[in-house]
Amino acid sequence: MSRRFHSFFKVFSFTFSHHAKTKGYLTATFVTAFFLFLLPLAGMLAVEFFAGDTQAKTSYQTAAKTVYVSDSVYGEFDYSRLNDTSFYIQESSTVNPVYLNFSGIAYQPVASVEEGLEKGKEDPYSLVLSVTKDAQGVHFSILIPESSSLTEEDGDGFSSYLSLAGNAILLQKSGIDTESLGALSDPVSSEILSDEEALLETDPFQGIRDVFGMILPYVILMVLYFLILFYGQSVANSVVSEKSSKLMDTFLISVQPKDMIFGKMCAIALSGILQFLFWGVALTLGFVAGTFAVKGMFPDTDMLLIRFFESFGSLSGLFTLPSIVVTVLMILGGFFLYCALAAVGGAIASKAEDLSATNYLFTMALVISFLFVLFGGGIENIASGSPILDYIPFTAVLVVPSRLLLGEISVLTACISLAIVLLATVLIVLLAGKLYRIMSFYRGKVPSVKQLFGMLKEK
């Protein structure tokens, strides 16, 4: 056992150190990381620079510091309450955001519009608000006094704000207190719920879960797909390298094929994971730097992406630590599983050129599993997807991470799936080792699957 581990470790460290030292690996790692850092940084700055003014157009603001109010319509209203914009706009929609800047305005009652205009002549930053009523309804009219420093845009901004707050002003004029006004402003909806759904309604993260339910399976699939596509080929190349270099006899006298394959697979997989992590860190740093740069250069920014990042703080408690740990292990397990399949391809190939014919093993397995998951409900409907997908190693790695994170399956179920995946990986590595030994002295075309089974039956 110790000798086996010794062989595995030697193969692992040699393969890892040489793979991670190659110019191709280092160049790909650092150049890609550089672009992954630069892209979000430059992209966020560019978006804010070129598209930031489109948000200004949807904002309402005024430079007015005083508003003279001539209100002859029924009921009293304390106009200074308009300085608290949140009272009128409870929640800003993320689709059509409303930006209000109407705090710090002094509201002074006047007997008539004329009086307001007269007073306004002495105050260059004042507006006159006239509230009137006729058969069509209540009108809010904004007047800009002569020799005012204010522009028509300042008047428009204030007028738009009044349109939003108008109903609340009238409700208060009718004598309804603040608390009742808040109750009246609450949205009303009606729906039919089952018991189970009623329980789910109590989950504060349900909305976010729904969003993640749509995004997570694809994100995890994409991560796995790229990991397998990028590094599966490298595993197969590494396994076949002794055959290509005519070192196989020299190698087999020292190491068991299964130890060799396991060592190589782990080394390439680790180098791949490290490279991916490095890229992930670079991308994250790019977004962090982008956020700081945008906030530094455009202090008034209200970029949707930055607000999205800032909302991460409110997600604490959405995922539990055990589910995150098992999810990460499952993704890694899935990567190793497909790498083991790639190793089988390398074991069958007698030279590097044959890999194009043997790599179908892991690519086909991935595609077929994806189709199974897709039609088994594992992607579109993560919650109601067939539970058997959780126990088939090749599909489990695609669905279990999302299902676990979204709370559709328990950590125990995910652990059982993980154990099945790891067991399958070990069995595939053992098979690859046996095939490597059989195929190491085989000359000729790549054998068919039937021929391979025949060979496996022989000694």
Next chain:
Amino acid sequence: MSLIVSDLWKKYGEKTVVDHLSFSMEKPGVYALLGTNGAGKTTAIRMILGMLAKDGGEVLWNGTPLHLKSCNVGYLAEERGLYPKYPLMDQLLYFASLRDVPREQAKERIRHWAKKLEVEEYLYPSSSSTGIRGKKKEKPKLADQLSKGNQQKIQFMIALLSDPELIVLDEPMSGLDPVNTDLFKKIIREEIDRGKYLIMSSHQMATVEEFCTDITILDRSKAVLQGNLNEIKKSYGRVNLSLKTETDISSYIEQSGVALLSEKEYEYRLKVQNEDQANALLGLLIQNGVTVITFDLSEPSLHEIFVEKVGEGHEME
């Protein structure tokens, strides 16, 4: 120590590739496995070393089944290579570590064998002058920067790094120039003197004759001749006669009934039936006043025995 191979056989489908091969080495020395292409030599070696599953038979080292744990084996395979893009020193240290040789000891052995095999310049890059910037250390050599002969030396080093008890050399001298062939022979001789057990497969019969005490000749997976080389030769008797004279003696050869194999400027290679026939020819020449410069009666060479046993129809590798 002893190596016993008994009743080793293997079939691929219906085709027998090694047919009940048995031999033994009771004391240190060199055992030769000879045979034509496809006779089963390399397959037999792979089975002996446990790289290939055998269908039957057993291989014992000191009375227990030969295993890499129980026997320190060095193997120079017929199909040879190195990682083309990795530094040579890294490869040597890697293979040494796979054979459980501690790193410091491996470094010592590498230096020892590098000196013996005259490949130090490829393993220990020296400083070279590069003008105003002073001295710059050369980059370590990669395998694909070496000639085939030098690569073969590195592969030979890999086989010897673990200081093996049993050394298996499959065509060790193929492709080497005469100078390097002598270098390899010297090392093989030293290893024999150190009490090592060697199994050698070769088509260079002169080399085999030089080292081997016992042989097996394989033909189409079967052992057609086995035993001690000297005894095999003795069993054939002294039937090769080399004669050199100052005049043409064709008529005397014909008169004595001796078979003429070749002739070049009064140097004759003859095949006699026995020593009496050779002596009769010598007497005839002396009687007729022919000056005989060389008269050499010897046993058949291994080459002749091999060709006789496996048939001249076989193409030599």
